[in-house]
Amino acid sequence: MEAERKAMVEELRRYKIHDGRVLDAMAIVHRHGYIPSAFRSGADPYGDHPCPIGHGQTISQPFIVAYMTQRMEVRPGLRILEIGTGSGYQAAILAELGAEVYSIEIVPELADHARQALAVGGYGCVQLKTGDGYKGWPEYAPFDAIIVTCAPGKIPPVLVAQLKTGGRMILPVGSGVQQLVILEKTEDDLREIPDMYVRFVPMVRGAD
Secondary structure (H helix, E strand, O other), X not given: OHHHHHHHHHHHHHOOOOOHHHHHHHHHXXXXXXXXXXXXXXXXXXXXXXXXXXXXXXXXXXXXXXXXXXXXXXXXXXXXXXXXXXXXXXXXXXXXXXXXXXXXXXXXXXXXXXXXXXXHHOOOOOEEEEOOHHHOOHHHOOEEEEEEOOEOOOOOHHHHHOXXXXXXXXXXXXXXXXXXXXXXXXXXXXXXXXXXXXXXXXXXXXXX
């Protein structure tokens, strides 16, 4: 599906995705391989829209993946925590960009699917845990960046605590239509930068 991927990248250019490394990663990673086989029939994996992956979850539209990645200024060697692995596609993009990726998925079936898809795609280096994203991954904290691909009602303080000083976090906040928020953590402050309005699936809290 190389032609479809090229067309997707050209559309991302028109949407003002300007980071060449992000565009290259989007051209390399096979998005269709991250959609579970049961949902591939009739899917348009390179159209600019989300696709269902089961369990009430979706693989985010390509523009959102590219935009959030671009805003995080991903560089090789960055330690990045992703909350909400889902299909594994966002994690693959981050890994393709050279990041050290730690990803958490609360739905066991999706975590299993993502592990397999990432291994097949050549991104078995991604560390993936089945668990509650609200708790983060303290064993590997602090993180240079945190990307949350599901929407909490408010910013989880545990994730802020696991963000390195000088680090950045991007997440959708709210219910229904949410707002992307970018956090920049300094030694003395936490700067919140409001961004575009989006619609993500809710962030699910695990049982205590």
